[in-house]
Every structure is written in C-alpha cells, then in structure tokens.
Amino acid sequence: MKVETISSSSTTLRVSAHTHITGLGLDETGQAIADDVDVTTSCGLVGQTQAREACGIVTDLIHTQQLAGRALLLVGPPGTGKTALAMGLAQEISSSNNSKLPFCPMVASQVFSREVKKTEVIMEHFRKAIGLRVKEQKEVYEGEVTELTVEETEDPLGGYGRTISHVILGLKTAKGTKTLKLDPTIHDSLSKETVAVGDVIYIEANSGAVKRVGRSDSYATEFDLEAEEYVPLPKGDVHKKKTVVQDVTLHDLDMANAHPTAGSGPHRDVLGLLRGMGKPKKTEITDKLRGEINKIVEKYIDDGIAELVPGVLFVDEVHMLDLECFTYLNRSLESTIAPIVIFATNRGITTIRGTALKSPHGIPVDVLDRMLIVPTMPYNLQEMIRICKIRADTEGMDLSDDALRMLGAIGQKTSLRYATQLLTPSKLMAEVQGRTQILPEDVTNVDDLFLDGKASAQLLATSDGFMK
Numbered sequence: 001m002k003v004e005t006i007s008s009s010s011t012t013l014r015v016s017a018h019t020h021i022t023g024l025g026l027d028e029t030g031q032a033i034a035d036d037v038d039v040t041t042s043c044g045l046v047g048q049t050q051a052r053e054a055c056g057i058v059t060d061l062i063h064t065q066q067l068a069g070r071a072l073l074l075v076g077p078p079g080t081g082k083t084a085l086a087m088g089l090a091q092e093i094s095s096s097n098n099s100k101l102p103f104c105p106m107v108a109s110q111v112f113s114r115e116v117k118k119t120e121v122i123m124e125h126f127r128k129a130i131g132l133r134v135k136e137q138k139e140v141y142e143g144e145v146t147e148l149t150v151e152e153t154e155d156p157l158g159g160y161g162r163t164i165s166h167v168i169l170g171l172k173t174a175k176g177t178k179t180l181k182l183d184p185t186i187h188d189s190l191s192k193e194t195v196a197v198g199d200v201i202y203i204e205a206n207s208g209a210v211k212r213v214g215r216s217d218s219y220a221t222e223f224d225l226e227a228e229e230y231v232p233l234p235k236g237d238v239h240k241k242k243t244v245v246q247d248v249t250l251h252d253l254d255m256a257n258a259h260p261t262a263g264s265g266p267h268r269d270v271l272g273l274l275r276g277m278g279k280p281k282k283t284e285i286t287d288k289l290r291g292e293i294n295k296i297v298e299k300y301i302d303d304g305i306a307e308l309v310p311g312v313l314f315v316d317e318v319h320m321l322d323l324e325c326f327t328y329l330n331r332s333l334e335s336t337i338a339p340i341v342i343f344a345t346n347r348g349i350t351t352i353r354g355t356a357l358k359s360p361h362g363i364p365v366d367v368l369d370r371m372l373i374v375p376t377m378p379y380n381l382q383e384m385i386r387i388c389k390i391r392a393d394t395e396g397m398d399l400s401d402d403a404l405r406m407l408g409a410i411g412q413k414t415s416l417r418y419a420t421q422l423l424t425p426s427k428l429m430a431e432v433q434g435r436t437q438i439l440p441e442d443v444t445n446v447d448d449l450f451l452d453g454k455a456s457a458q459l460l461a462t463s464d465g466f467m468k
Contacts, residue, residue: 020044020394024088026056044390045088047383048081054374055085059092062101062312062340071333073318073368074344075361076376079416082344085376086314089342093312102249102311104129104339108320119328120284126332127251127290129339131309132297134246139205141180143171143238144216145197150187171201171238178238186210200231205239247309250337253293254285294337310339318343319362322354326367333370343371384411384419391420397427398437406440414452422446 023043025033032049045052051074058072074082090103106125111118147170152162164184171178186203189210195201200213214231300306315321321329332338343363350362359365379387385408392399399407403426411419422443429442451459 018084018087020390021084021087021091023091024052024056024059024085026052030056030060032056043088043091045081045084046386046390047379048085048376051081051085051374051376052088054372055089056092058340058372058374059089062093071341071343071367071371073361073363073371073373074342074376075373076346077378078346080346080376080378082346082376083316085374086316086342086344090312090314101309102129102131102339103314104311105314105316108315108317108325111321111325116284118322118325122325122328123290123332124251124285125313125315126339127254128249129311129313130250130337131311132248132250132253132300133307133309134248134300134305135307136244136246136305138242138244139239140202140242141171141178141205141239142202142234143173143178143200144218144233145195145199145201146170146172146177147179148190148195148197173234173236173238175235175237183208200234202234249311250293250297253297254290257289257293258285297337308337312340312342314342314344316344319345319347319350320353323352323364324354326352326364330364330367330370379411379416381408381412384408384416387411387416388419388423392423392438395423397423399423399426400437400439402440403438403443406443410443410447414454418452422450425450 021044023045025043025045027033030053032052074085076082086105090105093101093103104125110125111121113121116124147168149168151165151168153165155163164187166184167182167187167190169180169182169190171180182203186208189208193201193210193212195210195212198216198219200216201210202213203210214229217230217232220230297306297308301308329341333341345361345363347362349358349360351357352359352362352364357364360368363371385404388404388407388411389399392404407419407422410422423438425446426438426442429445430436430438433442
C-alpha cells in the first residue's frame with residue numbers, strides 16, 4: 001500500500017517587519033513586562049521600557065478622549081523601534097472593544113503630489129482619522145412572509161393596462177402575525193429582492209427599504225439540494241424599533257458629498273459611472289464643502305444623534321514636511337475637530353525643509369512646543385540577540401545559539417536592521433549545505449558577501465569614489 005502525505009492548501013501569511021508586534025506589552029498597572037520572561041506577554045517588544053510605559057499612558061488618554069488636538073513625537077536613532085512602538089500603540093487602541101477608534105498611518109513624503117496640494121493631503125488624512133458614531137432609531141417590520149398579494153386596478157389614464165393599487169403582505173414572527181397594506185412603490189423593492197412566501201424579510205418604515213434576510217428554516221427540508229441561506233424565525237413582535245449604530249469618518253462624508261453620482265450601489269446610473277471614470281484619481285475637496293459638513297456634524301452632535309470619536313493619525317518621517325505643512329498643522333491642531341497626532345523622526349538638529357533654519361528634529365519650535373516627546377534608546381547586545389530570536393521564530397527559522405550571538409554582535413557593530421536582513425540569506429546558505437539549522441559559518445559567509453551602510457560609507461571615504 002502506498003501512502004502519500006498531502007500538504008495543506010492553506011495560504012501562508014506574509015511576514016513583514018512588524019508582524020510580531022501585537023501590543024505594548026504592559027501589565028494591568030501599566031508597567032512594562034520583561035521580555036526575557038515571556039515574549040508573548042511582552043507582545044513582541046524588547047526593551048524600551050520607559051517609552052512603552054509612556055505610550056501606555058497615551059493609550060489611556062486616547063481611550064478617555066482627553067488627548068484630542070495634541071501631538072506625540074517619537075524620537076530616537078534609526079533602528080530603535082519607533083515604528084514598532086507606533087504599531088503597538090495602534091494594536092492597543094484597536095483592541096479595546098468599548099471604543100473602536102480610527103487609526104490612519106501615513107509617511108510625510110506622501111504630501112508631495114502633482115495632482116493635489118500639500119495642505120489638502122494633510123487635511124484628507126486628518127479627516128480620515130476622525131470618526132463619527134451615528135446612532136439612529138429605526139422602525140422596522142420583520143418576519144416570515146406568509147402572504148404576498150398584489151392588488152391591481154384599472155389604469156386611471158385609460159386604456160387596457162392595469163396598475164398596482166397596493167400590496168397585501170403578511171408577516172409572521174415567533175410572537176404573532178400581522179397583515180400590512182403597502183404602497184405600490186414598495187412592490188419594486190420586493191421584486192428586486194425576489195421576495196416570495198417563506199422568506200424572512202424586514203422593511204424600514206421610514207424609507208420603505210426592503211431587505212431579504214434569507215429563507216425560513218421551516219422550509220429547510222423542502223429540497224435535498226438548494227443554494228439558499230436558512231435563517232430562524234424572528235423573535236418578538238412584527239413591528240419593532242431598532243437602534244442602528246454606524247461608524248463613519250469625516251473623509252467618508254466629504255467624498256460622499258463631493259461625488260454624489262460617482263458612488264457605488266444599486267442606484268448608480270451609467271452617466272454617473274462615465275463621469276467617475278473620466279475624473280482623476282485625486283480631486284481636491286473645497287473648504288466650503290468641509291465647512292458645510294462640519295456644521296451638519298455639529299448639529300447632529302448637539303441633537304444627540306451622533307458622537308465625535310477622535311482617532312489617531314500617525315505621521316512617520318515627519319522631518320520631510322516643509323514650513324508650509326508645519327504652519328498648516330499648527331492651525332489644524334487648534335481646530336475643535338482634531339485627532340490625536342503621533343509623529344516619528346530619527347533626525348537630531350537638522351534644517352527645516354524649505355528654509356535655511358536649523359531646529360531640533362527638523363520641526364519648528366512653535367510646533368515642537370505642542371508635542372509630548374517620547375525618546376527611544378539604542379539597544380544593547382542582549383536586546384539585539386532577543387530581537388533576532390523573535391524575528392527568527394516569526395519567520396520559522398532554526399538558529400543555533402552561537403549564530404544568534406554572532407548576529408547580535410553584527411547588529412551592535414553595524415545596525416539592527418542589517419542584522420535582521422541577514423536572517424533569510426543565512427537560511428538559504430544553510431539549505432544549500434543541506435541543513436535546516438543556521439550555524440555561525442552561514443552568518444559569516446553571508447556577512448562577507450554584503451556591506452552594511454557604515455562599511456559602505458567608510459569604503460567611499462577612503463577611496464576617490466566610483467566615478468572619476
């Protein structure tokens with residue numbers, strides 16, 4: 001007998017630079033959990049104890065919505081985990097079931113576009129990071145269709161045709177039944193949803209919208225094979241009130257009002273489709289339109305219909321912004337509708353882009369005054385070894401202890417990014433030798449083949465350059 005092992009057809013997830021980050025790794029008191037005890041409880045983060053605890057306080061401020069209109073700045077040398085901290089912060093924010101906040105990441109170089117102004121790109125991301133939770137109470141009729149009769153009458157315009165006068169619809173729930181007399185316009189909605197006797201539907205009393213939920217499970221044994229979704233009989237009365245909560249961002253409202261005919265849905269016409277195809281990918285939304293939307297949003301908030309949910313905007317490489325962008329940011333942070341903004345940069349004293357002025361982190365002093373600054377420190381040898389071990393486990397690699405120590409030493413001498421980039425070539429080198437475990441000689445061979453940034457700079461400094 002021949003037995004064959006069939007490999008699983010499940011797709012493997014792609015591993016990115018921060019796949020292993022699942023949070024900030026803090027306990028109930030907000031203290032950082034030591035990574036040498038258990039990597040899973042530290043959420044994949046190594047070291048940076050003070051920075052993690054500071055971000056934990058920021059997370060609490062965000063959840064209580066007491067940090068809106070303020071900014072946080074993550075500063076530190078390259079390869080010290082600034083983006084990893086921001087990813088952990090995002091995971092902590094989104095893990096809260098009580099308040100789901102929008103998180104919008106961007107890189108500062110995204111503002112430079114030929115199609116849209118820089119300030120427009122900044123405001124677009126600002127609006128993406130501000131959520132609006134709309135609570136709407138709807139009256140609905142819900143149940144299983146027991147009767148569907150279309151009553152016709154003579155055409156009032158004369159002729160031999162007949163028109164629909166009304167629709168008799170019988171609905172049944174677990175609590176009772178009800179017969180409704182519906183307007184003839186709802187007949188079109190019933191026809192589009194292909195409603196028949198035995199289907200479970202609900203009708204909104206305000207708009208007359210009809211939604212077919214599925215086939216009643218009492219008909220489940222009617223056929224042996226049927227492509228239908230069976231649902232249980234609805235509970236309660238036929239006529240009930242439901243509170244519907246919908247989360248949207250202000251940018252969604254901007255786009256819906258800026259392109260009312262270019263939206264998607266069953267009511268999209270051919271002319272609107274052609275108009276949408278002819279428009280460029282990016283279009284500017286005027287301040288006048290945003291002002292009108294803000295007025296409507298403020299009215300909804302005052303009436304208690306909606307609730308404003310300030311989210312988080314993460315801007316990486318903030319030193320790439322110029323003076324015009326910083327001035328616009330300064331004004332935007334003072335707005336009544338503003339998200340929590342988190343910046344990150346690896347620059348020290350550097351020139352503000354577009355000027356000859358030097359400033360800390362390439363940020364004007366007046367903008368810097370609005371920020372809470374969280375520093376990140378360089379990793380020591382043991383922390384680099386633990387990070388390489390986490391990355392190896394995430395990518396499914398088997399490294400010997402000597403190979404891990406060698407990678408840590410290489411990272412200490414060059415950079416952490418260079419050390420983690422040597423993992424995959426070392427694995428390929430070991431596979432060529434017919435081994436599954438990566439040994440120190442594999443790391444040495446790969447290190448001899450490649451140059452890191454510091455070694456390349458030293459090579460150029462001691463030579464006349466490549467072009468003479």
